[in-house]
Amino acid sequence: MHKKGEYMKTEQKRIAKSYYMEGEMTQEEICRSVKINPKTLRKWINAEKWDEERVLRKVTPKQLLQDTYKQMAALNTQINAHGGVPTKAEYDAKSILGKEIERLTQRSVAEAIQTFEEFLPWIAKNSPEYLNLFTDLSMRFINSIK
Secondary structure, three states: OHHHHHHHHHHHHHHHHHHHHHOOOOHHHHHHHHOOOHHHHHHHHHHOOHHHHHHHHHOOHHHHHHHHHHHHHHHHHHHHHOOOOOOHHHHHHHHHHHHHHHHHHOOOHHHHHHHHHHHHHHHHHHOHHHHHHHHHHHHHHHHHOO
């Protein structure tokens, strides 16, 4: 019985954290949905630093790229507002933003390999019948981005 209770609490925490990270439910809604006390949720949020993790999850390369495109669009609007010819500072800013966009859109083979090195053992453990398929697809993907 004790292990079942621990499992339930662990599962409640996992679900609550998932809802919290999505950011679409209030803490009150999470508590009702997962059937926990608000004090328990606050304790988990504070003890495990869910707020910090949620912020870090939002700072993804995709989000950084979107932000950089918005900055470039705002800069272009500013340049167009005074005749379409950039000042030196605007030209320099465009150059920096352009390099940042290029950096953020490059796909790294090393990153793909690292991801698959972490993913394939998980597949082997959880769905071994798919290991050969995913290994083959992983190698084909890596070769496609070289």
